[in-house]
Amino acid sequence: MKVEREVPLSECCEVVSGGTPKTGVASYWHGEIPWATPKDLGSLSGKYISETPRKITQEGLDSCGATLLPAGSVLFSSRAPIGHVAVNAISMATNQGFKSFIPKPDYLDASYLYHWLRASRPYLESLGNGATFKEISKSTVGKVKIPLPSIDDQRKVARVLDRVDELCAKRCEAIDLLDELAQSIFLDMFGDPVVNSRELPTLPMSEIGKITTGSTPPRSNPRNYGNSIEWIKSDNIDNSSVYLTSAAERLSEDGAKIARIVDPGSILVTCIAGSTAAIGSSAIANRRVSFNQQINAITPFNADSLFLYYQLRLAKPLILEKVTGGVKFLVSKSRFGSVVLLNPPHAEQREFSKRAGLVLGLQDMNRAHLAELRSLFSSLQHSAFRKELLPA
Structure with a gap:
């Protein structure tokens, strides 16, 4: 790929800031113009953004100095955080957390710019300034230089990266669909545990397994922390994975002596959080772990762990019923143990576990393929902007 030159972004596209109409003026809101925030880009699963939760009126757009970006522009979040990127599939405006780009036709390809911005995120983040939060200014981003091969070569690079991106998206979709399948198998076999319409036997959780609340060994004694055993926090409980993710922090042998530890097969559940969205998130421990006080664990007496895990996910409304409020939302050990769950015959639980295991x-298998694709994408991305992806 022949790169003719490196060009400042301000020379190959129009750099556009966003704005926010006054929230107290009703006539500015609930119009027909999509209005994006950085949060909207953070939840995207692909390259394009085609709708936004909030919309503004033409009067609102005119009041705040925002620009209506034509379809095919590239949205770039310039603060909180720096680096979210998307191509708008329809015309839309943004708030002031963006420095967006309207590429010059036949000079800069929007998809090429999209991929270059993603690859350059660490560098662009380093350009941010500010005490409360980092922000990259319009003048700064306009001076950033982008390697600019011919428009045909730009489109070739974008097509290659798009294809791998699409394959990654399909693997992610397959993983999500398989998760839905496992939940559907549970519902087909046992019904909804929230309502128990099949009138299956039930027990409170405290009779299904041992309930343990985690703890934090005193940090005043640095000897409590070391390399002996993982110390799980709520961010290691992610519903995208059945099992706990690896903990960044570990306890020493001294710390382990005063910590709360559970064995493999236990299910750890987030029971203290700043938002109810996190309450009830669960994951299975596939190794012996310690954990902090934001988590309650249940170690089954006889129940199958995989059966119990999927039931807890589907029964999250029952856990939320036990929440008490305050500065943070809390489900205490006793209230957690009082949640009533289905307790069908063990043979049926094991049959579900067999099916869910498949x-x-x-x-x-899909996660392994996804990891390979992401590695390939990273390699291609690295080559693309170092003039290696296409032959000269």
Whole structure:
């Protein structure tokens, strides 16, 4: 790929800031113009943004100095955080957390710019300034230089990266669908645990397993922390994975002596959080772990762990009923243990676990393929902007 030159972004596209109409003026809101925020880009699963939760009126647009970006522009969040990127599929405006780009036709390809901005995120983040939060200014981003091969070569690079991106998206979709399949198998076999319409036997959780609340060994004694055993926090409980993710922090042998530890097969559940959205998130421990006080764990007496895990996910409304409020939302050990769950015969639980295990095997296969694709994408991305992806 022949790169003719490196060009400042301000020379190959129009750099546009956003704005926010006054929230107290009703006539500025609930119009027909999509209005994007950085949060909207953070939740995207692909390259394009085609709708936004909030919309403004033409009067609102005129009041705040925002620009209506034509379809095919590239939205770039310039603060909180720096680096979210998307191409708008329809005309839209943005708030002031963006420095967006309207590429010059036949000079800069929007998809090429999209991929270059993603690849350059660490560098662009380093250009941010500010005490409360980092922000990259319009003048600064306009001076950033982008390697600019011919428009045909730009489109070739974008097509290659788009294809791998699409394959990654399909693997992610397959993983999500398989998760839905496992939940559907549970519902087909046992019904909804929230309502128990099949009138299956039930027990409070405290009779299904041992309930343990985590703890934090005193940090005043640095000898409590080391390399002996993982110390799980709520961010290691992610519903995209059946099992706990790896903890960044570990306890020492001294710390482990005063910590709360559970064995493999236990299910850890977030029970203290700043938002109810996190309450009830669960994951299975596939190794012996310690954990902090934001988490309650249940170690089954006889129940199948995989059966119990999927039931807890589907029964999250029952856990939320036990929440008490305050500065943070809380489900205490006793209230957690009082949640009533289905307790069908163990043979039926094991049959579900067998079926769900097959689904998890397919998920693992797709995750392995996804990891390979992401590695390939990273390599291609690295080559593309170092003039290596296409022959000269």
